[in-house]
Amino acid sequence: MKKIVQKSIILSLIISLFMAYLMPLSALAQSTNDTGQALEIAPPLLELSANPGATINTQISIRNIAKGKLLVNGKVNDFEANGEDGNPKVILDENETNPYSIKSWVGSLSELTLAPKQINNLKVVIRIPSNAAPGGYYGVIRFTALPPELKGTGVSLSASIGVLVLLRVNGAVKEGMGVKEFSVNKFGQAGTFFETAPLNFVERLENTGNIHEQPTGKITITDMFGRKVANVNVNMPPRNVLPHSTRKFTQPLDSSVIGNRILFGRYTAKLSVVYGDNKQTLTKTISFWVIPYRLIGLIVLLIVTIGAGLYYLIRRYNRYIISRAEKSRRRR
Numbered sequence: 001m002k003k004i005v006q007k008s009i010i011l012s013l014i015i016s017l018f019m020a021y022l023m024p025l026s027a028l029a030q031s032t033n034d035t036g037q038a039l040e041i042a043p044p045l046l047e048l049s050a051n052p053g054a055t056i057n058t059q060i061s062i063r064n065i066a067k068g069k070l071l072v073n074g075k076v077n078d079f080e081a082n083g084e085d086g087n088p089k090v091i092l093d094e095n096e097t098n099p100y101s102i103k104s105w106v107g108s109l110s111e112l113t114l115a116p117k118q119i120n121n122l123k124v125v126i127r128i129p130s131n132a133a134p135g136g137y138y139g140v141i142r143f144t145a146l147p148p149e150l151k152g153t154g155v156s157l158s159a160s161i162g163v164l165v166l167l168r169v170n171g172a173v174k175e176g177m178g179v180k181e182f183s184v185n186k187f188g189q190a191g192t193f194f195e196t197a198p199l200n201f202v203e204r205l206e207n208t209g210n211i212h213e214q215p216t217g218k219i220t221i222t223d224m225f226g227r228k229v230a231n232v233n234v235n236m237p238p239r240n241v242l243p244h245s246t247r248k249f250t251q252p253l254d255s256s257v258i259g260n261r262i263l264f265g266r267y268t269a270k271l272s273v274v275y276g277d278n279k280q281t282l283t284k285t286i287s288f289w290v291i292p293y294r295l296i297g298l299i300v301l302l303i304v305t306i307g308a309g310l311y312y313l314i315r316r317y318n319r320y321i322i323s324r325a326e327k328s329r330r331r332r
Contacts, residue, residue, distance in 0.1 A: 049168040053130035064114035074109035102139040134171025135210035176208035198254030214238035217273030263290035
């Protein structure tokens with residue numbers, strides 16, 4: 001029997017998913033490591049819905065892209081939003097309670113043996129308790145793999161790959177969202193007075209309900225005369241905001257939006273986003289100024305310089321004319 005080199009190798013998760021939750025389901029998630037062992041899985045996201053007490057039967061396709069056989073094992077963990085950028089954070093602490101957990105709902109996952117390049121479908125059974133409250137529940141089914149000869153040695157691989165699960169339990173869910181921030185910034189500094197474009201709009205949308213939401217809409221920009229300058233889409237394509245979390249969205253206000261237009265004066269930006277089953281609307285309006293004060297200062301300085309120069313030349317010319325007239329008078 002092989003001597004155990006290490007009892008365990010630090011587990012580092014590589015989940016090549018973002019909470020851009022609507023990425024094409026045909027996409028494959030991939031995990032590799034230094035030994036050349038690797039997996040591909042599809043879909044990277046499972047969006048499911050069912051009634052309390054229902055049983056969901058689904059499957060995940062797993063492919064071995066290593067050069068040798070692999071034993072694949074699956075495990076279910078909870079996850080939550082990692083900050084406001086939408087990346088998922090896997091919760092490894094088994095003792096941490098999570099009101100949105102599906103860990104106890106997912107049946108045991110079979111161990112798979114995959115030959116090189118082989119694809120197999122892993123059946124996943126989710127049993128929803130009959131007393132489950134309506135709302136959103138979440139988890140990540142992640143997979144690790146190792147060569148069969150390493151089984152039982154205590155050696156594990158240093159990477160895992162996961163499928164995010166977003167499950168909606170049907171019923172009277174609580175939907176609620178708010179705008180925590182709507183601002184304009186340049187180089188990361190928010191303000192109301194700017195010199196030039198490009199600028200960026202920032203929205204921080206908070207989900208106060210118990211179900212994930214996909215708020216979508218637009219920002220309408222008008223000038224000081226009420227004329228529409230541009231429209232900017234918000235959260236397109238749609239991405240999710242988890243319950244009791246805040247997600248930040250940004251959009252540029254640059255040549256891709258306004259073309260070759262030069263911004264000057266006071267502008268108004270109106271945010272309007274729609275969310276939920278009943279198409280509820282969030283709105284907020286802000287104003288900002290774009291004044292190219294350096295350019296204006298340069299133009300003013302140039303005008304003053306030209307004016308002073310003309311004034312000086314005119315005075316010299318007048319003195320010259322007066323001097324010639326006096327000389328002519330003396331000759332007479």
